[in-house]
Amino acid sequence: xxFASFLFAQxxxxxxxxxxxxxxxxxxxxxxxxxxxxxxxxxxxxMLGAYVGYSVAVSTGSFWLALIAAPLATGALGAxxxxxxxxxxxxxxxxxAYLMVTFGLAIILGEAIRLAWGAAPxxxxxxxxxxxxxxxxxxxxxxxxxxxxxxxxxxxxxxxxFLERTxxxxxxxxxxxxxxxxxxxxxxxxxxxxxxFAFGCAMAALGGVLSAPLVTAFLGMGSNVIIDAFVIVIxxxxxxxxxxxxxxxxxAFVQVFGAYYFEDLALALMYLLMLAVLIVRPxxxxxxxx
Amino acid sequence: xxxxxCRALSRxxxxxxxxxxxxxxxxxxxxxxxxxxxxxxxxxxxxxxTGVLPPxxxxxxxxxxxxxxxxxxxxxxxxxxxxxxxxxxxxxxxARENVRIAAQARYAARWRPLxxxxxxxxxxxAADAALDLVRLSDxxxxxxxxxxxxxxxxxxxxxxxxxxxxxxxxxxxxxxLSVEETDQAVGILRGMLGAGGLTVILVxxxxxxxxxLADKITVLHRGRVIADGAPDAVKANAExxxxxxxxLE
Amino acid sequence: MQRVALAAVVLALCVAAPFASPFTLTLLTxxxxxxxxxxSLDLMVGYTRLYSFGHAAAYGLGAYATALTLLHFxxxxxxxxxxxxxxxxxxxxxxxxxxxxxTGVSFAMLTLAFAQLGYAMLYRFKDVTGGSDGVGGxxxxxxxxxxxFFQGKVGYFYLVIFCLAGSYLLCRMLVAxxxxxxxxxxxxxxxKMRALGYNTRAYKWAVVVVAYGFGALAGALYTAFAGFVAPxxxxxxxxxxxxxxxxxGGAGTLIGPIIGGAFFLxxxxxxSEVIEFWPLIFGAVFIAFVMLAPEGIWGLVRKFAxxxxxxxxxxxxxxxx
Numbered sequence: 001x002x003f004a005s006f007l008f009a010q011x012x013x014x015x016x017x018x019x020x021x022x023x024x025x026x027x028x029x030x031x032x033x034x035x036x037x038x039x040x041x042x043x044x045x046x047m048l049g050a051y052v053g054y055s056v057a058v059s060t061g062s063f064w065l066a067l068i069a070a071p072l073a074t075g076a077l078g079a080x081x082x083x084x085x086x087x088x089x090x091x092x093x094x095x096x097a098y099l100m101v102t103f104g105l106a107i108i109l110g111e112a113i114r115l116a117w118g119a120a121p122x123x124x125x126x127x128x129x130x131x132x133x134x135x136x137x138x139x140x141x142x143x144x145x146x147x148x149x150x151x152x153x154x155x156x157x158x159x160x161x162f163l164e165r166t167x168x169x170x171x172x173x174x175x176x177x178x179x180x181x182x183x184x185x186x187x188x189x190x191x192x193x194x195x196x197f198a199f200g201c202a203m204a205a206l207g208g209v210l211s212a213p214l215v216t217a218f219l220g221m222g223s224n225v226i227i228d229a230f231v232i233v234i235x236x237x238x239x240x241x242x243x244x245x246x247x248x249x250x251x252a253f254v255q256v257f258g259a260y261y262f263e264d265l266a267l268a269l270m271y272l273l274m275l276a277v278l279i280v281r282p283x284x285x286x287x288x289x290x
Numbered sequence: 291x292x293x294x295x296c297r298a299l300s301r302x303x304x305x306x307x308x309x310x311x312x313x314x315x316x317x318x319x320x321x322x323x324x325x326x327x328x329x330x331x332x333x334x335x336x337x338x339x340t341g342v343l344p345p346x347x348x349x350x351x352x353x354x355x356x357x358x359x360x361x362x363x364x365x366x367x368x369x370x371x372x373x374x375x376x377x378x379x380x381x382x383x384x385a386r387e388n389v390r391i392a393a394q395a396r397y398a399a400r401w402r403p404l405x406x407x408x409x410x411x412x413x414x415x416a417a418d419a420a421l422d423l424v425r426l427s428d429x430x431x432x433x434x435x436x437x438x439x440x441x442x443x444x445x446x447x448x449x450x451x452x453x454x455x456x457x458x459x460x461x462x463x464x465x466x467l468s469v470e471e472t473d474q475a476v477g478i479l480r481g482m483l484g485a486g487g488l489t490v491i492l493v494x495x496x497x498x499x500x501x502x503l504a505d506k507i508t509v510l511h512r513g514r515v516i517a518d519g520a521p522d523a524v525k526a527n528a529e530x531x532x533x534x535x536x537x538l539e
Numbered sequence: 540m541q542r543v544a545l546a547a548v549v550l551a552l553c554v555a556a557p558f559a560s561p562f563t564l565t566l567l568t569x570x571x572x573x574x575x576x577x578x579s580l581d582l583m584v585g586y587t588r589l590y591s592f593g594h595a596a597a598y599g600l601g602a603y604a605t606a607l608t609l610l611h612f613x614x615x616x617x618x619x620x621x622x623x624x625x626x627x628x629x630x631x632x633x634x635x636x637x638x639x640x641x642t643g644v645s646f647a648m649l650t651l652a653f654a655q656l657g658y659a660m661l662y663r664f665k666d667v668t669g670g671s672d673g674v675g676g677x678x679x680x681x682x683x684x685x686x687x688f689f690q691g692k693v694g695y696f697y698l699v700i701f702c703l704a705g706s707y708l709l710c711r712m713l714v715a716x717x718x719x720x721x722x723x724x725x726x727x728x729x730x731k732m733r734a735l736g737y738n739t740r741a742y743k744w745a746v747v748v749v750a751y752g753f754g755a756l757a758g759a760l761y762t763a764f765a766g767f768v769a770p771x772x773x774x775x776x777x778x779x780x781x782x783x784x785x786x787x788g789g790a791g792t793l794i795g796p797i798i799g800g801a802f803f804l805x806x807x808x809x810x811s812e813v814i815e816f817w818p819l820i821f822g823a824v825f826i827a828f829v830m831l832a833p834e835g836i837w838g839l840v841r842k843f844a845x846x847x848x849x850x851x852x853x854x855x856x857x858x859x860x
Contacts, residue, residue, distance in 0.1 A: 038644050085830060095643055096590045100786060100829045103779055107822035115816055227655060227775070234648055268659040271652045278641060278649055340734070366736030378734065380727040391724045394717060395736040401745075406717040453735065 009139045010256050016145035018252035019152025023207030024225060025232040025244040026159060027200030033239025034176045034196045036095065037086060040102040042204050043226025044109035049074050049205025050217040051113055054122045063127040063213075070209045071202035078201030081105060082194045090193075106222070114219055121218035124209075148210060155203075156245055163241060172196060176239065228255075231274045291354055293318045293489045294339070294457055299348035300513075301331075301338050308334040310513035311348070316457075321483060321490045323500040326510035327533060332493045333375055335510070336459050340372055341365040352457070366395070371455035373446040375462050375493075381435025385426055385445055388434050389417035392449035420448040424478050440471035444478070451482065460492045464499055476502055509533070545794070549704055556696050564692045566808060568699050570801035572760050575703045577784040577800030578710065578793055579753035584782065585791030586714060587746050588726040590643075593650030594754055595777035596634070596657050600627035601755025602772050603661075605762040606674045615682040616689050617698075620759040627755030628748060635747035639740055642729070651775060658773040673769030677762055689763075699760055703797070706753050710793055713749070722746060783825045788835050795837025 028042050039045075049070045056066040089097045130147050133140045163169040174182045175192050183189045208221075215221065232251050236243025251270060258269045296314040300307065308331045316322045324332050337343045339350055341362045350358045357365050366372070380388050393416040394400045399409045421427045424444040429437060434445060443463055450458055463479070464472045476499055482488065483503070494500050500507065500521070507524040509517040511533040517524050524530055556564065576598055583589040605623025608614045614622055638649040661668045668674065679695070681687040688694040713719055724732045725739050732739050762768055771777070781800070788799020803821075811817045832839055 032644075038647075085826065088830065094833075096584075096588070097829055097833065099590060099592075099644075099647065100782070101826050103782075104822045104826035104829065107779070107818050107825070111816055111818040111822065115819070223775070227651075230648055230651070234645070238644065265663060268656055268663060271656040271659065274652050275637065275649070275656075278645055278652075279637060342734075362733045363736050363738045366734065372734060374734075378728065378731045380724060380731065382727055383723070391720055391732075392735050394720060397717075400717050400721065400737070401742070402716055403718040404712050404716050406715070406720070409717050449735070 005137065005139055008137050009141070010260065011253075012136060012139070012141055012145065012149075014249075014252045014256040016148040016152075017256060018248040019148045020207050020211045021225075021228060021232060021248040021252055022152050022156060022245060023210065024204050024229045025236070025248050026156070026241060027203035028229050029233045029236065029239055029241065029244040030172075031197055031200040032233065033241075034172060035086075035193050037098040037102065037197075038095075038238075039197075039200065040099060040226070041105040041109060042102075042200070042229055043222035043224070044106040044113075045074055045078065045201045045204040045222075046208040046211075046225050047113060047217070047219075047222035048077075048109055049208030050124075050212040050221065051117050051122070051208075052205070053209030053212050054117075054124050054217045057124055063124070066124075067206070067209055071206040074205030075198040075202030079194050079198035082197040086197065087190060087193070106226070110219070110222060117217070119219060121216040122212075123216045124212040126213040144213060151210060155206075159241065228270070231270050234274055235277045292316055292351075293320075293353055294491070295351040296335075296339065297349045297351070299335070299338060299350060300346045301334055301343060302346045307513050309338060309345075312510070312513070312515055314508060314515070316489060316491060318456075318489050319486065321492065321503055321505045323492045323494055323504035323507045324510060325494060325497075325500060325507060329512075330510040331513040332510055333461055334513075336372065336461055336491075336493065339365075340370060340459065366453070369456035370459065371450040371453040371457070372459040373443075373450050373461055373463060375465065377439070377442045377446060379434045379442060379445060379449075381433065383434060384431050385421065385434055385437065385441075385448075386414070386417050386430040388445060389420050389448050389452045390414060393417055393420070393452035396452075396454055416452050417448075420452040423451060423482065424448045425474070440467045440475075443467060444475065447475075447478070456487075456489060458488055458490045460490060460494075462493055462495060464494065464496050472496065472499065479503060541794075549700065552700060553697065556693050561692055564696050566805055567801075568692070568696050568764055569761075569808075570804045571696075571699050571703050571797075572757050572764060573781075573784070573804040574797035574799075574801035575699075575706055575760070576754055576757035577781050577788060577796035578703075578707065579750050579757060580781055580785050581790060581793055581796045582710060582713075582746055582750040582753070584785050585789075585793075585796070586719070586726060587722045587743060589743060589747065590647045590782070591650040591747075591750075592647045592775065592778050592782065593652070593654030594750070594781055595773050595775065596650070596654040597627065597631065597751040597754025598758035598761070598777065598781075599654070599657055599661075599768075599770075599773035600630055600751070601758030602762045602768045603668065603674070603758075604630075604755070605759035606677050606768045609680060609763060610674065610677050613678075613680050615686075616679050616763060617682055619680065620756070620763065623759040623762070624752060624755045627758070628752045631748050631751035631755070635744050635751065639743040639747060651778070654773050654775060654778055658770055661770040661773065668770075671770060673767055675767040677766050677768070679763050695764060699764070702756060702760060706756060707793060707797065710753070714793070718742070718745070783821070786833070786835055787825060787828045789837030789839070789841075790835055792835070792837040792841065795835050799836060 024042060024046050028039055031037055031039050052073050053066040053070040056069045057063050085101050086098065089101065126144050130144045132143050134143050134146060135141070163173060171182065171187060171192060175189055179189050228251060232247035233244060235250060236247030254269055254273060258265065262269060292315040294314070294316045296312055299309055299312045301309040312335060324335065326332055334343065338345050341357070341360050341364070345358065349356060352368050352370065355368070357368060380391065390413045393413040394409065397409055397412070402409065418427070418430070421430050424447055426441060426444055426448060429441060434442065437445065443466070447460070447463060464475050467475060480503065483490065492503060504521060506519060507521050508515055509524060509530050516533060517527045517530045559567070579597065580591060580594045583591055601623055604626035605620055608619040608622040609616070634653050638646055638653070641649055662670050679690045682689060689698050721732070721737055721742050724737070725742060729739050758772065784800040784803055785796045788797070789795020807817065814820065828835060834842060
């Protein structure tokens with residue numbers, strides 16, 4: 001395999017990884033941008049999506065159903081949590097409280113999943129239609145990974161259009177800028193916030209279901225991914241949708257190529273990247289200054 | 291030599307010019323009022339002078355020393371104190387504790403990690419004196435967040451005084467105060483100024499307050515200085531009158 | 540009054556120690572070490588409102604540095620611990636400088652990043668740090684002049700309680716000092732403090748280093764206590780756990796986190812075998828406290844003890860209101 005092919009193959013890998021990361025990161029950054037909440041439970045919700053997806057796939061035999069059911073269920077859970085706990089903290093004006101309540105949720109979810117599904121990793125089968133290898137360029141590449149890239153790109157496009165072109169999207173962006181003003185204009189800001197949180201959770205869960213066939217549903221996948229998600233959102237800028245795309249790509253490429261070239265440093269590389277960005281620009285690369 | 295001098299000071303926010311080539315020279319002991327319609331750039335001017343915002347252009351000199359690029363705390367340490375348009379206090383601390391922390395800023399020993407007995411005695415005395423000056427001694431032990439709006443404004447003034455500044459910047463000190471409270475505040479300010487040694491720049495909307503306190507008036511309109519001089523001259527200035535749409539209040 | 544009660548408790552523990560079972564002593568020693576760790580974080584979280592999700596780094600730094608001094612240099616135990624803490628503080632200075640460049644969430648993320656970086660570094664430099672196996676067989680070398688009192692369980696317990704009590708007193712003095720008054724101001728309104736002329740960044744830098752110092756002491760004490768160190772000490776769940784201890788115990792009280800930390804460690808040891816879903820309860824209790832009683836256990840105790848409503852206490856206010 002010459003260098004160009006190697007580069008190409010690894011880039012495709014990175015793209016598929018970026019797609020999964022994007023699902024998690026976009027939810028996290030939207031939740032922060034619109035609600036000023038750093039959702040520590042985001043990794044656990046990703047994990048929940050994977051496990052729920054597993055159960056749905058196994059009991060109904062349909063992976064596609066799992067793709068719909070898991071995000072819906074997780075989104076509903078997120079909405080309930082937001083209404084019950086997070087909405088009540090709004091008046092307190094204390095960012096720390098949000099950090100801690102979502103951290104508590106992360107712990108609870110992690111343990112609940114362990115109790116409900118057990119400690120062993122659970123495999124999810126790739127649906128038949130997405131099995132197999134396709135040749136891209138002249139490299140073999142799993143069809144499923146192509147599917148991931150397509151799903152990620154589609155989601156990014158759809159979300160972008162939603163935020164920029166629709167009235168609801170405009171409302172969401174308005175709330176991010178100035179919630180009081182939007183409230184004064186008669187919109188129920190509370191509902192917007194609940195919807196955004198639920199959506200963020202659903203996206204994370206979708207990422208989980210999508211990644212389950214590749215990595216299996218296992219305990220600890222939440223902890224692994226939450227750090228990645230934070231790094232992405234900080235690099236891309238907290239609250240910046242475009243930043244979550246850029247950040248996902250950057251982190252995925254660093255992870256894939258870093259793992260190859262700097263095997264031992266791979267883990268450290270991402271933190272160094274995050275540190276560098278935060279030192280130079282405390283608000284992240286594309287985000288709002290704090 | 292002027293105590294505070296601004297030369298061609300400008301501050302832009304993207305396309306909006308909030309402060310436009312402002313020249314300002316305030317002599318020691320002077321009371322200067324800065325007035326202008328809403329949005330004229332008065333608070334922004336204060337923010338630039340104190341270093342909260344960096345200027346886009348121009349220079350600032352304090353007692354002959356260039357302070358243009360300095361961070362807030364360094365400017366304040368040179369002998370400047372400032373109050374804010376929106377009351378800016380420590381709501382969970384008592385009135386006395388608020389003023390004490392303000393007084394502590396002037397002492398070299400303010401960072402001592404142990405044994406603060408002597409310092410605390412000094413700052414408590416300074417705090418009590420300042421509270422006395424603004425007639426808030428009877429609420430010294432009340433949490434600042436629980437005080438009335440008028441008392442909070444006065445508390446801020448007390449905190450500024452406790453810093454023993456050479457230059458005091460008051461940003462709309464009578465805002466939100468009732469007629470009686472305003473009267474009381476002006477009386478207190480007159481008393482402070484009578485004691486001497488203080489230079490004041492005062493941003494105000496209430497013209498009566500301005501005429502009772504100011505030696506000179508600077509008028510801002512859309513970030514530019516359109517008039518600058520003794521109160522009577524400014525009052526008669528046609529451009530000023532039109533800026534206020536039909537005469538001064 | 541409070542001082543007398545605390546002194547009495549400490550005295551009681553010291554007197555009872557020689558008669559306690561080895562199991563109890565071991566548990567209590569570890570509980571007090573954890574209490575010290577929690578108190579160190581309180582300086583940042585409770586007194587300055589600097590939320591750290593990476594305080595495990597302080598613990599881990601102290602632990603590994605002391606492992607080095609005791610194992611490789613065979614320094615007498617008390618000196619080894621001091622040296623370990625000193626090394627940790629040296630590393631903490633640049634870390635604190637970088638972290639305090641930001642505020643709020645970015646600050647929290649930076650502290651987390653450093654802790655995770657430490658975790659990753661331990662795996663990277665396997666030869667020195669032992670990688671995932673950690674470093675074992677750490678001795679308690681006899682102290683200066685052949686003193687071997689600390690080698691026994693009771694002796695070590697006295698060492699830990701001495702360090703805890705001493706640290707507590709130092710922190711109390713710090714919080715009551717002019718420096719402490721500045722921290723209170725920063726906690727309440729950072730921007731106003733800058734507008735008063737304080738270089739708040741410098742103070743925050745200082746308090747983070749001090750917090751790391753005491754956290755490192757806890758880590759150092761742990762090393763000699765357990766006899767081994769492992770990378771898990773740096774893991775973010777450790778940071779999360781100690782943060783929870785501070786909040787539940789009562790942020791901004793110093794005592795609350797000590798008691799909370801010690802108490803929960805004991806509870807965890809006892810219950811995690813009996814109750815399989817202990818983390819579930821742990822997380823739920825934590826959320827309950829944040830929502831309903833953000834001042835924590837000790838904060839509540841103080842609230843009911845002090846009946847005067849107009850008084851505030853600049854030394855030790857409520858955590859999150």
